[in-house]
Amino acid sequence: METPDLSFQRRLLNEALTVVAAPAQVQTAWLEKHGVVTDEIALDFDHAFRMAEGLVEEGFLSRDALPELRLIDSIFDGMSCDESTDRWTAAALISDVGWIRARVLAQQVLAREGVNASPLPDISVVR
Template sequence: MTAADPTEVATRQIKRALRLLASDSSEQINYLQELGVSPDEIALEFDDAFRRAKGASEMGLLPKEVMAAAQPVGEHLKQMTDSSVEIWTKDGLGSSPEWQLLRSLAKEAIVKVSKITE
């Protein structure tokens, strides 16, 4: 068995995390129900992927532009963690402007990351 290419793994993970963040609320809720976790899991998955991508970028394995494309998503998530508890509920996923903006930022980031990595 060969080791996975760290660039490929980091790219795949950041794209997957961004796609989840960009998904509509019903898809996100279905995903969370399948896992049996709360909405903050979506943010945690992005954070894990972002940290892996950052490490790959710092080692020169992933273009810095990938990090620049994902940075606004990370910054907005940080602001959201400092927000009210109500946005971190299933109802909040569907109704809060914070999640709507996050989806928009994630969609923009996916387009940019895809252009950079393909």
């Protein structure tokens, strides 16, 4: 059985957190640059979050990060259950309580883990 590259998984989590942690104006510019919609930020986080437990078990992420990562996941889940589509607009990045809370939590995780939260990662979009 092939072992996953944990340093690669850690990089994916760091990149996803970096985008979540960025100021709203920077997030908006990033979305425009890559031609993706706002929910892509949450989707990238969701994919990376699924690897967090394994990263902790292997020593690539501190256990202290898990509660905040779970909160971010919970915030995005709650936003997805909300029937209002306004939460997934670029304008919501500035004023929505969920986005603001997720941003602060992501900043805290990055700071605790000693990760430089800039610049935002480039992504490749397959269309």
